[in-house]
Amino acid sequence: MTAPLRHTVLRSATKEVVIGADKPFCVIGERINPTGRPVLQAALREGDLSIVAKDVAAQVAGGADVLDINMGVPLTDEAELLVKAIRMVQELTDLPICIDSSVVEALEAGLAAYQGRALVNSITAEDDRMAAILPLVKKYDAAVVALPNDEDEIPMEAEKRIALTEKIVRVATEEYGIAVEDIVIDPLAMPIGADSTVGGVTLDVIRQIRERWGLNTTCGASNVSFGMPGRHAINAAWLPLAMSAGMTSAIMDARTPQIVDAVRAADLLLGNDEWGMSWIGTHRARQAAEAAAAGTA
Amino acid sequence: MTPDEILKGLYDETLVGNGPAVLDLTHQALGQDMQPGTLLFDALIPALEEVGARFERGDFFVPEMLIAGRAMAGSMEVLRPLLAETGVETIGKFLMGTVKGDVHDIGKNLVNIMLEGAGFEVIDLGVQVAPEKFVAAIEQHQPDIVGFSAFLTTTMPMFKANINALEKAGLRGEVIVMVGGAPVTQEYADAVGADGYAADASATVKRAKALLEARRTKVLA
Numbered sequence: 132m133t134a135p136l137r138h139t140v141l142r143s144a145t146k147e148v149v150i151g152a153d154k155p156f157c158v159i160g161e162r163i164n165p166t167g168r169p170v171l172q173a174a175l176r177e178g179d180l181s182i183v184a185k186d187v188a189a190q191v192a193g194g195a196d197v198l199d200i201n202m203g204v205p206l207t208d209e210a211e212l213l214v215k216a217i218r219m220v221q222e223l224t225d226l227p228i229c230i231d232s233s234v235v236e237a238l239e240a241g242l243a244a245y246q247g248r249a250l251v252n253s254i255t256a257e258d259d260r261m262a263a264i265l266p267l268v269k270k271y272d273a274a275v276v277a278l279p280n281d282e283d284e285i286p287m288e289a290e291k292r293i294a295l296t297e298k299i300v301r302v303a304t305e306e307y308g309i310a311v312e313d314i315v316i317d318p319l320a321m322p323i324g325a326d327s328t329v330g331g332v333t334l335d336v337i338r339q340i341r342e343r344w345g346l347n348t349t350c351g352a353s354n355v356s357f358g359m360p361g362r363h364a365i366n367a368a369w370l371p372l373a374m375s376a377g378m379t380s381a382i383m384d385a386r387t388p389q390i391v392d393a394v395r396a397a398d399l400l401l402g403n404d405e406w407g408m409s410w411i412g413t414h415r416a417r418q419a420a421e422a423a424a425a426g427t428a
Numbered sequence: 429m430t431p432d433e434i435l436k437g438l439y440d441e442t443l444v445g446n447g448p449a450v451l452d453l454t455h456q457a458l459g460q461d462m463q464p465g466t467l468l469f470d471a472l473i474p475a476l477e478e479v480g481a482r483f484e485r486g487d488f489f490v491p492e493m494l495i496a497g498r499a500m501a502g503s504m505e506v507l508r509p510l511l512a513e514t515g516v517e518t519i520g521k522f523l524m525g526t527v528k529g530d531v532h533d534i535g536k537n538l539v540n541i542m543l544e545g546a547g548f549e550v551i552d553l554g555v556q557v558a559p560e561k562f563v564a565a566i567e568q569h570q571p572d573i574v575g576f577s578a579f580l581t582t583t584m585p586m587f588k589a590n591i592n593a594l595e596k597a598g599l600r601g602e603v604i605v606m607v608g609g610a611p612v613t614q615e616y617a618d619a620v621g622a623d624g625y626a627a628d629a630s631a632t633v634k635r636a637k638a639l640l641e642a643r644r645t646k647v648l649a
Contacts (some may be wrong), residue, residue, distance in 0.1 A: 203580070284556075357534070
């Protein structure tokens, strides 16, 4: 018995994006994040958001459907920074936002400032994380990304991840009144360079989640290629494999055409781009852009 | 095979992560009464140092570092008891763990491999290590250095929490504190009051050796 497929609805003030297995894959642009970017960190400490504005423009141009915003700058007031960034991003674009923080106060401030229906990134199966964050998800009518790991480990066996998913679904729906379609599971795509079996395990988890609950899934796409050469090619192979197993969104860098093209081609091949209109439209837009560039050169 | 051929073979096979060949050569060497310390210092450690150097230059990738480390670990299981018998001392004891709230361990594991390769005794507490667990392990093992690893900006504040716990337990003066992980910077390490920071696995080894040297000189002076 296969569960019905769920739709996760995200909104900005003016635009709605639906994540679902019968919809085009949801590209969540990941670049608006200061982790490992000392120049951006320094600018944000000074309250300078100009790099963020450029990152937003690049993700939008690359074809992102949703923007992940993380303002985790060490030794700063993350809540204040996140609110400022969300307000600015909502002025720059009508794409819905995925609010990314593990600081509860920052999540709450971000949710309060956000106009629309956000995706919250993220909770785990840990009781204290769920107790702190799920009431906010409910209060602000958001959706939430959930990772099936707990305080002990990231389980390497598919069965344990499924058991933790079951716990998350039960607690979120029964104890906190979250609608099941508003839970988006991150099945934990681990680096293939550290263990050659992790890809297969994650694909198995995605399949089982889709069959048992029909839930939407997401992952940090670039994590799979960590520590390997040719990362774009690995990511571009990984996402269509994951989509074929049932993955419906990913937190990924929309600036890399190789990866975005792989996702859109997979949409077409999986029957989620009727008559290839989106694929053909992208092709025409690129042709036009090339012609315009040649004309001005 | 001559001893020189065996050492060269051990070096080459460790470099490419050929575990069975490294183990076989280890047994051959011991069968010829070669000294375990010679195998360690003239083949295994130089090989791991070369692995680290190549990784640092971007010529080697994560899987290559992991299989080289595993090949060396296989040989070390045979050599460790013999080294203890022959009185070859480790250069220092390093207690390692990923902080509470954080489950990332690839970087930490690479650092462990490099530290072992450099002659440290490494005690790994794993991931999600709470401050009180670090305190208990320091009391039990009395390491020279304790390393805190964090991969997330949101778990980095645990460095400070850990250091506070050490202070409260009266252990801060007993142990060198090193911190590291992808989002960590020298500036952040200074801000939380750590003794040392390094950006990658081989830099960690260099920094650990330097800090240990400085501490021992200070104690002797």
